[in-house]
Amino acid sequence: MTIRTPGDIVGRVAVGRSVSRRVLRRALAIGEAPARRSVNARLLGLDNAALATFGYDVRAVEEAGRGRFPA
Secondary structure (H helix, E strand, O other), X not given: OOOOOOOXXXXXXXXXXXXXXXXXXXXXXXXXXXXXXXXXXXXXOOXXXXXXXXXXXXXXXXXXXXXXXOO
């Protein structure tokens, strides 16, 4: 049985403020950057018909490749 106090909020998720969580998030972001670049390069190598098959267009892929490094 759980005890609830008047200040409890059900379903609230606390933002991870610990150093280890920030380091883990940064490491994951660093690992994803080369993968995104590789996928964007492969997508840009396809013709417009093939991109349309996968639900992309050239402009969207080019804009995704210009994005800044995730914080």
